[in-house]
Amino acid sequence: MSQTATILIVDEDQALCELLAAQLRQEGYVVSFCGDGVTGFAALREQVPMVLLMAQGLLGPSGAELLAEIRNETTLADLPVMVLSAEADAGDEVLALLGGADDYLAKPFVMPVLKARVAALLRRSRQSQPPEKDSILIAGPVRVDLHRHQIEISGQGVSLTRTEFKLLAALIEGRGRVFDRDLLIDKALGADAIVTDRTIDVHITSLRKKLGDARWLVETVRGVGYRLSEGS
DSSP: OOSOOEEEEEOSOHHHHHHHHHHHHTTTOEEEEESSHHHHHHHHHHSOOSEEEEESSOSSSOHHHHHHHHHHSGGGTTOOEEEEESOOOHHHHHHHHHTTOSEEEESSOOHHHHHHHHHHHHHHHTOOOOOGGGSEEEETTEEEETTTTEEEETTEEEOOOHHHHHHHHHHHHTTTOOEEHHHHHHHHHOTTOOOOHHHHHHHHHHHHHHHGGGGGGEEEETTTEEEEOTTO
16 A cells, blocks of 8 residues: 555444454554544544444434535545444445445444455545546536536536446446446446445436436436436
8 A cells, every 4th residue: 555544433332443443453554433423523524534434323423414414524525434234224225325325334244345345445535536638527407527526507516425426427428328337336436346236226316316407317228227318
């Protein structure tokens, strides 16, 4: 690693935090942890880590509330977040992803899997910025500023998660091209991402909702994947 990766764990289970910290430190990471959402958010604002691991069920605020605060904070909006949950429930996973999580892992953890997913999040967070000449993308009423990580629809700002932003940018850049789910995973999450096709579908559903009247831009190609609508 060219730079030592920093990781923050927010979980009320101190024994679990200590175990995770010890395991991740073996990989060369600098790890800190705290036990509730208030302390966790304060730690994030003091020093932004490279990856955040946080429990879904936290003491005031909840994991969902903390994640919403993170995504609304300019300095934290792009922070890679993995939600750790006591529930291996598809509905909880969907809610976490829609709420802005980049990954989701249910307890009990298989430690090599957790380490692999953390490494994947770090690789994705270190991706280089796009070239200056391609910094602005236009499709219909949508304007995407890749450098400022901003979206406007008919002149109005729209807040997207990092994954939703990358999905939209990939579709616009590949104007007219049909992307299957595996290719979208590579584009939006990175080739090393350990996710399922359902993950992309969840993010696409959320993206369409946020696009509002411009949702027609994201077209489903039945049995294949997605593309930017030819009407753009």
